[in-house]
Amino acid sequence: MNIDLSPENRRCVRQRVEAGAYPNGSQAVDEAIRLLRGRDELRADVAAGIDEANRGELLPAEEVFARLEQRARRIEDAACQT
Numbered sequence: 001m002n003i004d005l006s007p008e009n010r011r012c013v014r015q016r017v018e019a020g021a022y023p024n025g026s027q028a029v030d031e032a033i034r035l036l037r038g039r040d041e042l043r044a045d046v047a048a049g050i051d052e053a054n055r056g057e058l059l060p061a062e063e064v065f066a067r068l069e070q071r072a073r074r075i076e077d078a079a080c081q082t
Helices: 007-018 025-054 061-080
Strands: none
Touching: 007 025
């Protein structure tokens, strides 16, 4: 599959590779797609949470923050593995 990037996005990928953030453009694009998937998942979770709140299904703040911290650690761990 070939994907055409805009000149701005090509420049962005090239700069990140040249800076050493990624070994090549493919891995930079893979990371971008991984981040898009994470964003989509987060949006779905937020929408589900809003629906639950509207139904009165609320959790104690301590539990919410504990879950957020766990999720942040998982995301951070996943980012470190790439």
